[in-house]
Amino acid sequence: MEDDEFCFPKLFNSSCKKLKNSYAETLLISFILCLVSLVTVSLNLLVIISISHFRQLHSPTNFFILSLAVSDFCVGLLLSFQIMILDGCWYLGDLMCLLYYLLDIIIISMSVGNMVLISIDRYLAICNPLQYRYKVTQQRAQICVSVCWISCLFYAVALLRNNFKKPGKFNSCYGECVIIAGLNEYIVDVIFILIIPVIVIIVLYLRVFIVVVSQVQAMKSQISAVTYQHSSKVRICKSEIKAAVSLGVVVVMFLVCLCPYYAVVFIDQNTIYNTLSTVVVSCVFYFNSCLNPLIYAFFYPWLRRAIRVIMTFQILQSGSSHANLL
Secondary structure, eight states: OOGGGBSSGGGTTTBOBOOOOOHHHHHHHHHHHHHHHHHHHHHHHHHHHHHHHOGGGOOHHHHHHHHHHHHHHHHHHHHHHHHHTTTSOOOSOHHHHHHHHHHHHHHHHHHHHHHHHHHHHHHHHHHOHHHHHHHSOHHHHHHHHHHHHHHHHHHHHHHTGGGSSSTTTTOSSBTOOOOOOOHHHHHHHHIIIIIHHHHHHHHHHHHHHHHHHHHHHHHHHHTTSOOHHHHHHHHHHHHHHHHHHHHHHHHHHHHHHHHHHHHHHHHOSSSTTSSHHHHHHHHHHHHHHHHHHHHHHHHOHHHHHHHHHHHTTGGGSTTGGGOOOO
16 A cells, blocks of 8 residues: 555655545546647647648748647647646656656747747738738748747757756656756746747737727728728728737737746746646646637638538548638
């Protein structure tokens, strides 16, 4: 009975002890995590297939959404690891522990980077509409996304560089997964992944909000004198405004889910996965990845049409990539 309290009963002299959680509580959280992980992976996979397959959806803004969907898809996969550590034990070894944290940092920083790119895209589309189509092209959007992913990879490696020499050297017992970064690395992480991106996102969207409100008021005042050319401009403006609103909701939900995560990290960055409560709080941030596709489906009719084509297997037909979804 006493051996059952250890992660590795045969190594009870050096093994970590399991957390004393109630069976019902652990079972409930495991079920919720499995459900959220499955829904997150499935929904984001549909977004990835939709934007990648249908040529009509190949636009700079959608490429940023595609990059966000990829990072959200990876978050859904990471959630499956959370189920294994609900008892406070890590069973996959020191190297996998390091790789897990490395992938976790890459995905978190990339999610923040995607939000910054989306905010910049909406700022240029709303505040500089005449120059937007010439400055923001598909090729430039792809380059920005690629640079962002590569930068996040180097950032994660630099942040965990002290752990690569001997993975697991900071563990106090077998079955523990502890990765330690220095105080300087922690300060850099808070500044570049939390403070600066949040300030940039808020400033850009405040500017977008002001311009959107002024454009809506201008539409209402000029709606009586409509020509064909003018009505065409109104439709374009409305589409950009709708995109700004929908992506604004995505950004706001991201910030709401990001704050509890960094609150836990700020309290104790080294034991973030060692208690059941901290696991749950961390999963609040991951849950945001499940919300994003639902927001897209609510605001974007083209995504609902694309999903209908995929689910009815019409995507397997020749020429389906040229389907009209807009």
